[in-house]
Structures are given as C-alpha cells and as structure tokens.
Amino acid sequence: MVLNKIEKLLEKYDDAETSLKEEAQLRAYFASDNVASHLEHYKPMFQYFSVSQKEQYTKDVPLKTNRTKLYQWISVAAVAVLMLGFLVPNMFGPTEAELKQQEEALIVYNQTKEAFKLVSIGMNEGKQQLNSLAMVSDNLNQGIEEAGRLSEFSKTTNKIFKNN
Incomplete structure (x- = not known):
C-alpha cells in the first residue's frame, strides 16, 4: 500500500x-x-x-554606494545640457539668414502647390474625355445588341411570311 x-x-x-x-x-x-x-x-x-x-551562503555581499552618486550627477548634467540645447536657440531667435531661408522655402512650396494644381486640372480633363469615350463605347455595345435582336426578328418574320 x-x-x-x-x-x-x-x-x-x-x-x-x-x-x-x-x-x-x-x-x-x-x-x-x-x-x-x-x-x-x-x-x-x-x-x-x-x-x-x-546549504546557505554565509559571506557578506559588499555594496558600493559611491557609483550611484556618480550616476546621479551624470544624469543631472545630461538634463542640464538638454535644457540648454532647447532654450538657447529659442532665446536668441532665428537669424536673418534663417528667416530668408524660410521665406524662400515658403515661395518654393507655393509654386510647387500651383504646379500640382495645374497637373490635377489636366488629369481631370483627361478623365472627363475618358468618361465620354466610355459612354460612346456603351452606346455602341447597346446598338450592336439591338442589331442582333433586329436580325433575329427579321429571320422570324421571314419564316412566318414564307410559311403563309
């Protein structure tokens, strides 16, 4: 058991x-x-x-605390450098060369926008012409179907008139 x-x-x-x-x-x-x-x-x-x-581990584990203070000061210094990097350019503002570059970039942007607008208008006109062609094609296909029906109708009427 x-x-x-x-x-x-x-x-x-x-x-x-x-x-x-x-x-x-x-x-x-x-x-x-x-x-x-x-x-x-x-x-x-x-x-x-x-x-x-x-089993037990009986040795003392030494803890070194000097490094943590060093790392704390490094992190403080890093934050200070980042803050200065963000604040200093904003305090003095953009220079004249930068302002001129921004204006030129805006002019080029507006010209490009106008060019794309013209291309878009041309494409829309082409699309309208294709729509017209598609409508003509649909009407042509419909006419072909009607002609096929007419030929069937004429065959049937010829049979009827020949039999009488």
Missing part, C-alpha cells in the same frame, strides 16, 4: 502537482534504507535536494 502511494506521489511530482507536504514525504521515503528496487534511480535526486536545501 505504501509503495502504491509513493508511486502515485512520484507521478504527481513528475507532473508538478505535488504539495510541499507530499514532497517532504517523498524525501523521507528516499532517505530511508527500504526503497523499492525499481525506484532506486530516484534516490540520488532526492538526496541531492535534501543536501542542497540545507
């Missing part, structure tokens, strides 16, 4: 479904001398867990 219980606990252990109490039972079983022969290969693993659970 004990062996069946241990085997069930091992299955639960392999599926990671055991509680701490059940794992303690397994460690106690494998620590004893009466382990079943087909479960002997589990014994070193549980012995290792028992030994490693008792």
Whole structure:
C-alpha cells in the first residue's frame, strides 16, 4: 500500500502537482534504507535536494554606494545640457539668414502647390474625355445588341411570311 502511494506521489511530482507536504514525504521515503528496487534511480535526486536545501551562503555581499552618486550627477548634467540645447536657440531667435531661408522655402512650396494644381486640372480633363469615350463605347455595345435582336426578328418574320 505504501509503495502504491509513493508511486502515485512520484507521478504527481513528475507532473508538478505535488504539495510541499507530499514532497517532504517523498524525501523521507528516499532517505530511508527500504526503497523499492525499481525506484532506486530516484534516490540520488532526492538526496541531492535534501543536501542542497540545507546549504546557505554565509559571506557578506559588499555594496558600493559611491557609483550611484556618480550616476546621479551624470544624469543631472545630461538634463542640464538638454535644457540648454532647447532654450538657447529659442532665446536668441532665428537669424536673418534663417528667416530668408524660410521665406524662400515658403515661395518654393507655393509654386510647387500651383504646379500640382495645374497637373490635377489636366488629369481631370483627361478623365472627363475618358468618361465620354466610355459612354460612346456603351452606346455602341447597346446598338450592336439591338442589331442582333433586329436580325433575329427579321429571320422570324421571314419564316412566318414564307410559311403563309
């Protein structure tokens, strides 16, 4: 009965479904001398867990706090440099050369906009002409269909008049 219980606990252990109490039972079983022969290969693993659970790290971990102060001052200096980078150009304002460049860029932008407007008007006119061609094509196709119906009508009327 004990062996069946241990085997069930091992299955639960392999599926990671055991509680701490059940794992303690397994460690106690494998620590004893009466382990079943087909479960002997589990014994070193549980012995290792028992030994490693008792291990402790006893050395002191030195903490160096001098570096954190240095990093704090570096971050303060970085923020100050960024703030100066944003504020100094705004305080003195743009120069005459920059203002002239901005005006020239605005003139070029407006000229480009006008050129695109002319191209757009030309494309719209071409589109209207294509729409006219499409309408002519539709009317032509409709006329061809009507002509086909007329020929069928004339064949039928010829049959009727020949039979009379």
